[in-house]
Amino acid sequence: MVTTMNTLNTNINLSNLKETLTDTFSAVELPNGCIKSENNTDSLGMQAKAVTDNILYFRVESDRIEPICTYIHKEWGYQLVLMFANDENEDELGTDLGYGLYYVFADKEYRILVTIKTVIGAAKPEVQSLSHTIQAAAGYEREIQDLFGIVPIGHPDAKRLVFHSNWPQGIYPLRKTFDVRSKLPMAKEEIRFRKVEGEGVFEIPVGPVHAGIIEPGHFRFSVAGEPIINLEAQLYYVHKGIEKLAEGQTLEKGLYLSERISGDETFANSLAYCQAIETISGSNVPERAEYMRVLFAELERLTSHLGDLGGVCLDAAYGFATFQFRMMRGWAYALADELCGMRFLRSVNTLGGMRKDFVKGKEASLIRQLEQIRSELEDTVSIVKSNSLFTDRVENTGILATPIAIDLNAVGPGGRASGVGYDVRRWFPYAAYDKLEVQIPEHNNGDINCRFNIKIEECFESIRLMVQAIETMPAGPVLEPITHVKPYHFAFGITEAPRGENIHWLMTGKNNTIYRYKIRTPSFCNWPALCYAVNGNIIPDFPLINKSFNLSYAGNDL
Amino acid sequence: MFNTLKKIIQYPRLTQEYPKIINSTANFIGQPVIHPERCCFCGACAQRCPSQAIAFDGAARRIGINYDQCVFCVLCEDVCQSGAIRMTHCFELAERSRAKLRPDGSVLTESAAAEPNTADAKPTLVIHEADVPAMADEALTGELKKHIMKVFGRSLQIREVDSGSCNACDYEINALNNPVNDIERLGISFVASPRHADMLLVTGTATRNMQQALVKTYQATPDPKLVVAVGACACSGGIFRDSYATNNGIDSLIPVDVYIPGCPPRPQAIIYGILKALERVE
Numbered sequence: 001m002v003t004t005m006n007t008l009n010t011n012i013n014l015s016n017l018k019e020t021l022t023d024t025f026s027a028v029e030l031p032n033g034c035i036k037s038e039n040n041t042d043s044l045g046m047q048a049k050a051v052t053d054n055i056l057y058f059r060v061e062s063d064r065i066e067p068i069c070t071y072i073h074k075e076w077g078y079q080l081v082l083m084f085a086n087d088e089n090e091d092e093l094g095t096d097l098g099y100g101l102y103y104v105f106a107d108k109e110y111r112i113l114v115t116i117k118t119v120i121g122a123a124k125p126e127v128q129s130l131s132h133t134i135q136a137a138a139g140y141e142r143e144i145q146d147l148f149g150i151v152p153i154g155h156p157d158a159k160r161l162v163f164h165s166n167w168p169q170g171i172y173p174l175r176k177t178f179d180v181r182s183k184l185p186m187a188k189e190e191i192r193f194r195k196v197e198g199e200g201v202f203e204i205p206v207g208p209v210h211a212g213i214i215e216p217g218h219f220r221f222s223v224a225g226e227p228i229i230n231l232e233a234q235l236y237y238v239h240k241g242i243e244k245l246a247e248g249q250t251l252e253k254g255l256y257l258s259e260r261i262s263g264d265e266t267f268a269n270s271l272a273y274c275q276a277i278e279t280i281s282g283s284n285v286p287e288r289a290e291y292m293r294v295l296f297a298e299l300e301r302l303t304s305h306l307g308d309l310g311g312v313c314l315d316a317a318y319g320f321a322t323f324q325f326r327m328m329r330g331w332a333y334a335l336a337d338e339l340c341g342m343r344f345l346r347s348v349n350t351l352g353g354m355r356k357d358f359v360k361g362k363e364a365s366l367i368r369q370l371e372q373i374r375s376e377l378e379d380t381v382s383i384v385k386s387n388s389l390f391t392d393r394v395e396n397t398g399i400l401a402t403p404i405a406i407d408l409n410a411v412g413p414g415g416r417a418s419g420v421g422y423d424v425r426r427w428f429p430y431a432a433y434d435k436l437e438v439q440i441p442e443h444n445n446g447d448i449n450c451r452f453n454i455k456i457e458e459c460f461e462s463i464r465l466m467v468q469a470i471e472t473m474p475a476g477p478v479l480e481p482i483t484h485v486k487p488y489h490f491a492f493g494i495t496e497a498p499r500g501e502n503i504h505w506l507m508t509g510k511n512n513t514i515y516r517y518k519i520r521t522p523s524f525c526n527w528p529a530l531c532y533a534v535n536g537n538i539i540p541d542f543p544l545i546n547k548s549f550n551l552s553y554a555g556n557d558l
Numbered sequence: 559m560f561n562t563l564k565k566i567i568q569y570p571r572l573t574q575e576y577p578k579i580i581n582s583t584a585n586f587i588g589q590p591v592i593h594p595e596r597c598c599f600c601g602a603c604a605q606r607c608p609s610q611a612i613a614f615d616g617a618a619r620r621i622g623i624n625y626d627q628c629v630f631c632v633l634c635e636d637v638c639q640s641g642a643i644r645m646t647h648c649f650e651l652a653e654r655s656r657a658k659l660r661p662d663g664s665v666l667t668e669s670a671a672a673e674p675n676t677a678d679a680k681p682t683l684v685i686h687e688a689d690v691p692a693m694a695d696e697a698l699t700g701e702l703k704k705h706i707m708k709v710f711g712r713s714l715q716i717r718e719v720d721s722g723s724c725n726a727c728d729y730e731i732n733a734l735n736n737p738v739n740d741i742e743r744l745g746i747s748f749v750a751s752p753r754h755a756d757m758l759l760v761t762g763t764a765t766r767n768m769q770q771a772l773v774k775t776y777q778a779t780p781d782p783k784l785v786v787a788v789g790a791c792a793c794s795g796g797i798f799r800d801s802y803a804t805n806n807g808i809d810s811l812i813p814v815d816v817y818i819p820g821c822p823p824r825p826q827a828i829i830y831g832i833l834k835a836l837e838r839v840e
Contacts, residue, residue: 164767173802181800208771211750213718213732215725216768237767238722241803256608256631260797263726263822307729320562326736327572333733341587344726344822347632355636383561554725 014112017076018056021114025068027058030117033280034489054112055492062101062118066128069103069116073134078105078114079409080130082503083140084518085148087176089122092510093488098122099148102505103130104492108422113492120150129155136409139528147174147243157194162236162557165189173244180244196222196230204539208237212543215553219542226538231531239557246517247509251277251351251485254514258504259346261519262555264307267300268497269504269521269555270349275430276493276506277351281485289353291473293431296345297495298462298469302373303332304498304550305413305455305462311547312452313384316393324380328373335369338362353479363470374463381456394448398545400533401446410529412500412522413454414549418446424496436468446533448548485512497522499552521555573740576826577833586824589648590623590634596642597621603634603643609790609797613661622661625651626793626807629821652786652818652831656793656809659819713745714836717755717779721772721808722765722798726822727789731759733825746832752776757784757835759828763791763804764811776812784835786816788828793817 021027032055060068072078082104089097098119105114120127129152131138141152142161149172152158160167168187172178193203201224208216218234242261246254258273259266271293278285285293310325333343340348340358348355359366384390400410405418415422421442425433441457443450490507500522509515530549534542592612599621604614611627612634613620623634634643653659720728734741735748749755752775764772776785787808790796795806808814818831 166766166770178802180802182802184802208768209717209719209752209775213728213735213748215720215723215728216771237771238720238762238765239767239803240722240763240765240798241801242798245798245801250606252606252633253608256629256633256797260629260724260726260821263724264729266726307732320566323737324565327569327738330572330733330736330738337586341585343586343730343824346630346821347587355632379561379565383565386561552725554723 014054014056017112017114021058021068025060025064025071027060027064027068027116030057030059032057033491034486054110055115056113057115057117059117059119062120062127065101065103065116065118066130066133069105069130070133072105072114072116076107078107078112079406080104080134080136080140081106081113081409081501082505082518082520083137083144084505084520085144085150085174086507086516086518087148087174088119089176099125099150101127101144101150104503104505108427111427113428125149126151126153128153129158131155135407136525139524146172148172149175159192160189162239164234164236165191173241176247178244180241180247191234193220193234194222194230194232198224200224201229217553221539221542223539226540227536228534228539228542231534231542233527233531235527235553236557238554242558243517243519246514248513251482251508251512251514254506254517255349255351256347258517258519259349261558262521262523262552263344264304265300265497265499265502265521265552265555267296267345267348268495268502269519270346271297271431272493272495272502272504273506273517274349274351274493275495276491276504277482277485277508279491279493280489280506280508281352281482283352283480283482285353286477286480287432287474288357288476289478290432291469292354292357292359292478293349294433294436294469295359295466295473296339296348297431298466299332299336299339300345301498302459302462302466303329303336305459306332306377308455308547308550309452309459311550312394312448312544313390315543315547316390318384318387318390321380321384321387321390324376324383328376328380331369331373331376335366338365338369350479350481352482353477355479357478359470359473366470367467370463370466374460377456377459377463391449394452394544394548396445397448397541398533398537398548399446400529402444404532405446405529408529408532409525410500411525412497413451413458414522414526414529415500416441417443417450417454419444422501424494424501428494430495432469435472436465438465448544451548483512487511488515490516499523499550499555500526519558521552523551523553523556526551527556572737573743574738574826576739576829586647586649587630587632587645589625589646589651590628590630590632591644591646591648592621592623593642593644594619594621596640598640598642600639602637602639606633606637608633609799620661624661624794625659625819626656626817627790627796627799628819629790629797631821649820649824649827650830651820651823651827652816652834654816654834656807656814656817659793659817713747714757714832715747715749715755716757716759716832717749717752717775718759718761719752719772719775720761721768721792722762722804723789723791723822727761727791730822730825730828731761731788734828739825739829741829741832744829744833752778753780755779755783757786757832759786759788759832760792760808760812760814761788762808763795763798763806764808765805766803769805769811772808773811784815785812786818786831786835787814788818788820788831789823790819790821793819796821 086100103116146162166186204221207218216237220232222230261269306329313321402419423440493504505518507515604612816835
């Protein structure tokens with residue numbers, strides 16, 4: 001499947017792509033970066049930075065959505081990486097009023113992002129579902145249905161996603177008419193789960209409060225004896241309404257909200273947010289800040305991966321290795337403390353650069369500590385790898401097959417362990433990643449062992465990148481403050497979080513506020529993949545498989 | 559096997575001896591403190607504070623920080639032109655009542671402009687009258703609780719409940735089990751079920767989807783029990799206050815014994831809060 005995609009792609013270039021979409025589907029190309037074309041020259045007199053030419057927006061009628069998306073996905077092999085809606089019913093937005101629906105496709109090899117936009121009238125909020133042809137669309141369509149009330153017609157399983165039984169029917173919080181402070185009465189709907197029936201088949205409900213110190217989520221297993229036949233995960237227990245909370249807030253407050261999307265991905269999220277605003281404002285981040293961002297992003301990845309490795313060992317009852325990894329994670333936290341005083345790298349990023357020069361004068365100490373973690377990691381890995389009991393447990397357990405990983409757009413270590421060799425740092429480089437050489441490990445078996453190995457190799461790579469960033473970091477300022485941005489402009493922010501590709505889309509409103517903030521973290525893509533990976537495995541292996549993905553509930557539920 | 563043994567004896571003791579020895583050399587960011595005598599009452603900090611934690615009254619020349627709401631983001635120190643706000647290294651902030659975390663000592667009087675609805679905002683969960691954790695019950699068990707405290711002052715079983723955090727607090731609680739903090743040396747351990755627990759350690763805002771589970775977990779924990787709210791979200795809703803999907807603090811649903819401010823609180827700050835609940839520290 002991967003090879004066919006590649007051969008298809010080689011024939012496409014940008015002009016060819018534009019021509020096909022405009023001629024065949026009468027799509028209209030929209031200006032990149034702002035909602036009204038006449039609004040291009042803005043009162044603030046700022047010149048929009050030419051964003052990469054490879055980000056394209058097209059507008060089509062809603063009845064052409066299904067054929068055009070199917071064409072892009074099937075004929076060109078582009079992945080659906082994001083789909084979201086936007087309430088564009090405000091008069092100030094021009095004449096094209098309604099709910100904007102955006103379908104974002106990526107050509108990961110040729111670094112092209114194509115966004116297809118359609119506008120749905122508020123009178124009849126419905127759209128043809130794509131889930132039959134593009135499996136990755138299923139989750140997005142359910143999310144949009146819950147938050148905007150746009151019905152996906154023909155969706156195979158359009159049950160509620162974000163809201164549980166307590167949310168009243170017919171109320172959609174991301175519509176502009178909904179007040180964020182509303183406290184609604186508790187409704188009593190029924191939640192139905194997929195039923196597996198047959199002799200000896202029974203259900204095991206788990207959660208939302210789990211046995212370990214982890215986030216809440218409900219898992220409904222259908223099992224026959226020990227092996228799992230089906231797993232349905234009900235998430236969104238930690239849904240806090242972040243996207244709605246951000247609307248109408250200042251850009252500054254948005255930054256602090258973005259830092260609190262998912263605790264251990266603080267830096268990746270705040271970086272994506274800053275990136276989006278820096279693109280809109282057209283400002284250039286100082287080079288030293290770009291290198292510092294690489295340093296912090298890799299430190300976050302290292303910390304996160306060390307925790308995951310320890311977690312897998314803990315769930316395999318391998319105490320020695322668990323405490324080795326936890327010790328190293330403790331060192332990584334101490335490093336963060338020394339750098340910026342914040343273990344979770346909060347208040348480090350700021351719009352236009354870094355809050356302070358955190359690295360100056362600490363270079364030698366940083367390199368020494370990184371070297372200590374590296375040599376300890378080497379020792380530990382060689383001990384763990386020679387333990388056949390452990391390897392036996394993780395090998396061929398929880399396999400995520402490559403075709404499923406591709407169909408569901410599995411990202412990050414979860415995807416790379418199944419042969420999807422995609423990493424934002426290489427394909428859509430940001431910060432200073434284009435100046436550093438990033439090695440992307442790739443494994444193909446898709447089992448826990450592969451994910452474990454990917455994370456080990458990425459730990460070494462992160463340490464190498466950090467040392468390289470410290471050594472090659474130029475001197476100079478670290479902040480070019482951003483105070484004003486143009487209203488009704490939008491941009492993407494794409495980063496590689498520890499768990500994978502992280503896409504934010506931000507549109508500004510009047511007076512430097514946020515009009516719409518769409519967040520898609522890697523966990524949203526990988527949760528459905530996890531539900532496939534457990535099939536056929538025994539129940540006691542579920543915690544192990546879950547830990548090998550280590551997805552964020554908060555990052556998914558928002 | 560030989561390599562494993564070699565590794566085990568390679569390092570001396572890594573565990574920090576908190577609370578016996580307070581590690582004060584680190585340069586981490588702790589409590590922000592306002593010096594009103596230096597303040598020019600421009601109101602910039604109160605206006606820009608992302609979690610509206612600064613109680614400010616320009617006319618009466620009063621200013622203070624609601625630590626139960628503060629997310630320790632350093633912004634106030636950065637925007638303050640007169641240098642009246644300073645970040646300190648203090649992390650031992652846990653208090654037995656929320657009022658003590660507020661400058662005016664009152665939970666209800668919040669700056670009226672920012673919070674029009676809070677006074678009459680009630681928890682949205684429909685709990686059956688009989689299910690509400692009754693204060694009468696608390697009073698009845700009060701004496702017993704004191705007695706039991708003496709007993710489980712030495713050993714404590716904790717159940718952690720995430721009621722809607724961003725997972726940073728949960729990672730910090732996880733870090734209590736790592737070799738650096740090793741909370742078991744204090745006779746404190748984490749258990750898998752609320753039925754085995756003496757204390758609930760609750761993080762997060764008690765989201766709409768989690769509030770029923772939180773109350774049920776509380777009810778499943780045998781009396782007498784302690785509840786500790788960890789982090790700004792659990793204390794007051796933090797940065798996620800006043801959303802359609804959150805509650806402003808878990809104390810709108812269940813009684814809380816100790817509040818630990820922070821976003822997230824450091825592991826040692828959590829240890830301090832737990833020990834405070836046990837009355838093992840002052």
